[in-house]
Amino acid sequence: MNDVIVDLQQVSKYYRNVQALHPLTMSVNAGEALGLFGHNGAGKSTLMKLILGVLASTSGEVKALGHCPRSNGAHEYRRQFGYLPENVSFYDQLTGREVLYYFAKLKGHTKVHAESLLEEVNLAPAANRPVKTYSKGMRQRLGLAQAFLGSPKLLILDEPTVGLDPVATSEFYHMVDRLKTEGCAVILCSHVLPGIEGHIDRAMILSKGRKLALGSLDELRAEAALPTEIMVSGMAEAEIKTLLNGQLTASTWLPQDAGRERFTITSDHKLAVMKRLLAQDQIQDLQLKQPSLEDLYHFYLSSTHSRSADTVSGGATHE
Incomplete structure (x- = not known):
């Protein structure tokens, strides 16, 4: 679509x-x-x-x-529209069922639909209890149910x-x-x-x-060009460095983790390095860890990147 x-x-x-x-x-x-x-x-x-x-x-x-x-x-x-605000708030004296029935009526939906959502968010057993007795998690689930009303x-x-x-x-x-x-x-x-x-x-x-x-x-x-982490079992650090022919420097080598050798590589060398390592018979395990959403978030919010973005209306885009 x-x-x-x-x-x-x-x-x-x-x-x-x-x-x-x-x-x-x-x-x-x-x-x-x-x-x-x-x-x-x-x-x-x-x-x-x-x-x-x-x-x-x-x-x-x-x-x-x-x-x-x-x-x-x-x-x-x-x-x-379905909307869940950051801080959900309901009429504390009403039961969970009454709250959802109220929102269902406002949006033109049936009580049957409200009941199915109470089941989906696992609130059916507590549906007749006043909202004031709900925990934070239960209130959140009730908020999700009202947001999901009417597909x-x-x-x-x-x-x-x-x-x-x-x-x-x-x-x-x-x-x-x-x-x-x-x-x-x-x-x-x-x-x-x-x-x-x-x-x-x-x-x-x-x-x-x-x-x-x-x-x-x-x-x-691709835009951030953050390094990819590679974890190898079955080869020693010296063997890996020799195999990769000087592509790794001291700054790219990471401390061992559970007996695995760890290092980072730039995105443009990632495939070539993986192929070379996979061709080695002594390799017992090979894992690749790409930059996570959290890594990307910190990169884009870094002071250097933020300052450069301030000079361009709208910042970096991918439309």
Whole structure:
């Protein structure tokens, strides 16, 4: 699918004397998940509120599902939005079931659908308890259930895994992946980077209201040109250095890990080095560790890169 669900063209936002978002152009397609990353105050919340129609942009054009989210009649298609804020809050005296029934009615969905979501997020056994008795994780799961109401066409999730245990986190990503296959566009904002990269198609990194990077992880890895780590069992350090004919220096060698020799190599030498190592009979194990999303995040937010990006409106892009 390549239907554009979210489309921003040179969108900016000013708060009095503060430029919260510099001119930004980006899009999210149906069936695509975009990871949104950045430090506190980077502009992530402002961007999400502009897409939801909670805020009006200072300049530029915002479209969601083909419409301006603040236009007349916007409430009709905004029913196809799903949104989980960073800090979920419900009426504490209502039960979990009553809360979800309420949101289902607002969005024009049935109680039967609400019940199925209570089952999916494993809240059915506690559905008749007041929300004030819920733990943080239970409140988060209730928030996820209301965001998933109606199989939304656009799903915006702000720190969705906060308070979730590993099993609930895995189940959450399973639900997101399923919605993606049904054509939902997902914007997922999180500070918890490990585990997320297998569930996003592209990543966008913001800093001080500027877009530093936007692209698939492969595209960002190619641009960042961070070294790849290789771990070898069955060959000694000296043998590997001799085999690779001086390609490795002291600065690329890492301390042993569980008896494995470890070193880094540049991306342009990666394939050649792997082929040469795999041709050796004494090799017992060979592992490759590419730069992770966390590595890329720290690279793009490094002071040197951030300063260079400040001189270019919008920063690095991969559209």
